[in-house]
Amino acid sequence: MQNQLAACTKALESSEELLETANQTLEGAENHDFHQAAKQIKDSVTMAPAFRLSLKAKVSDNMSHLMVDFAQERRMLQSLKFLPVPSAPEIDMAESLVADNCVTLAWRMPDEDSKIDHYVLEYRKTNFEGPPRVKEDQPWMVIEGIKQTEYTLTGEGLGGHLLTAAPPAGASGLTVPRAPSPAFMFRLDASTCHQNLKVEELSVEWDAMGGKVNPPPPHTHDRGVPTPQGSRGSAGDTLIDGGDHYWEVRYDRDSKAFGVGVAYRTLGKFDQLGKTSSSWCVHLNNWLQVSFTAKHNNKAKALDVPVPDCIGVYCIFPEGFLSFYNARTKQLLHTFKARFTQPVLPAFMVWCGSFHVYSGLQVPSTVKCLQKRN
Structure with missing residues (x-):
């Protein structure tokens, strides 16, 4: 279905360009060159790659105007059905946990949706509470293909940073507080x-x-x-x-x-x-x-x-x-x-x-x- 939609879109764009060229050619043609110009236009339209897919170009008997039949494409576009956008997941604060250098994030859907195949989790470390800041250096990390409605993040230094995280589909961000016990940060001299x-x-x-x-x-x-x-x-x-x-x-x-x-x-x-x-x-x-x-x-x-x-x-x-x-x-x-x-x-x-x-x-x-x- 996506290929058909792309083909229709490409054909429509090509038709607009060809029709504009045809009008310019016809307006500039002298009477004795009119029939020759119309024939060139018909050949161009017929041989255009986009039109060879399904569109049919037609020229009137006296070659006074050019027509393109979009009936099949109209039917294809009208028959397309799009899945509804799922609701944004909601963070379940009661089930989310920060402990032992791990952060477990849990979320739930406000409405049951059997068509959801997987979730995508984005997170990054930060030293500031609230929404992300433009000048922060920590990149967003992405975890894809999560089948369940929870995920546990483990790694060095999670206890020493705030963690900004969000499930997919436009859910609002979540700032996870620092771990309850202090984190000892140091480097080697x-x-x-x-x-x-x-x-x-x-x-x-x-x-x-x-x-x-x-x-x-x-x-x-x-x-x-x-x-x-x-x-x-x-x-x-x-x-x-x-x-x-x-x-x-x-x-x-x-x-x-x-x-x-x-x-x-x-x-x-x-x-x-x-x-x-x-x-x-x-x-x-x-x-x-x-x-x-x-x-x-x-x-x-x-x-x-x-x-x-x-x-x-x-x-x-x-x-x-x-x-x-x-x-x-x-x-x-x-x-x-x-x-x-x-x-x-x-x-x-x-x-x-x-x-x-x-x-x-x-x-x-x-x-x-x-x-x-x-």
Whole structure:
């Protein structure tokens, strides 16, 4: 039906152009050229690609005027039937949920409509409430082919942003509030990492050729306090001085060594993570034989648990708890009970490998429950 409609439209447009040309030709023709001009017009109309589809061109006996029969096209257009536009879906706020770094959106149709085949969901992150703003940089993301009347969005940083979303068919937008628990946002400080590490925002890769013969002097924060530049180490750029915070890190299982934890910013440039009283971490050693330990103040405790490829770090600063979880299964790996005397920074260490950090996450409800229980 769509092809027929397109053909009719094309034919109508061609007929208008040809008729206009015919009128101009007839008006400019002399009497003795009249019949020849009319014959040329008839041939042009008859041979036009659009008219060869179905339209019939006719010329009167005395060739005084040109006619085109649109009867068949009129019948085709009159027989077309268009489906009604469906009503806009309505957001079901009671069934929509923000939890565990996920946003579940639910909607319903105001009227039953059996002809709806699927839905399309558009959303984007924003730091502003209300309607979208022109200068916002976050692009709209599109999810097509949703068969149900709900969809769960998961991903890094959903807990740290407002979320503007809308179901299809012209439904009004919805601004989903930030998650109830605070999201800890940070980036890796490339200027203070070890010289053999290549840092790109939240990704770190070991670069054996990145070292220099004469290492640069340690960078300092305000008031001349050295930043954590432990051996093969990297630190976050945001201090933790209160509250509870959660982040995750996924590392390359082929890394020769890997560590994740927290440290005071007074950690020395060549101090290794977990070997001083100013740092706490879990450490994986793949060199010669595999060992997985919790380390602090140069003391190591072997962890008799499967080594995960993604580790969740949960820091409750006021109470001095630092817990490590299997980010996939939420199994507790180890908990330090410390007395933090100054703010801490997320800290990492890798040798001959790589890792990626996920910040801006809510504290998963499972982790909160396990922490209380333990």
